[in-house]
Amino acid sequence: MTLLFFDKKKDLQKRELIAEDILTNKELMVDYDRRRNSNREALSKLKKELSQEKKVWVNLGDMFIKLPKENVQTMIKKDQTTLDEEILDIRETMKQKVVELEQLEGGDGSKSRAFQLKGMSK
Secondary structure (H helix, E strand, O other), X not given: OXXXXXXXXXXXXHHHHHHHHHHHHHHHHHHHHHHHHHHHXXXXXXXXXXOOOOEEEEEEOOEEEEEEHHHHHHHHHHHHHHHHHHHHHXXXXXXXXXXXXXXXXXXXXXXXXXXXXXXXXX
16 A cells, blocks of 8 residues: 555656656746847847947847957857757657656547647748
8 A cells, every 4th residue: 555655656756847847848948939039139130220330239148248240140140049959959858748748647649749740841
């Protein structure tokens, strides 16, 4: 009887840990998406409003530095690429965690099939 109780408790803890990982990954994806959007806005502003400027002010951490515009654009584009890769990694991890959570809950896989859909390429 006590062995069964410990198994159920351990199973419940594992499910809770996986669900917490899923929620943490969702929050991280939202944060990365916000950064990606602000980077996109910055690139747009550099192209349109600051097209005549050779150097622009950039906020790096807690300081403002005036850097050549081309360098700033390169930094932002590199950050965009990194964010895109991180978001894709998080999505793949979330798919695996959702499938694992459903298996622990005794599901037949029908709920997690929606997470395994692939987007249509252009």
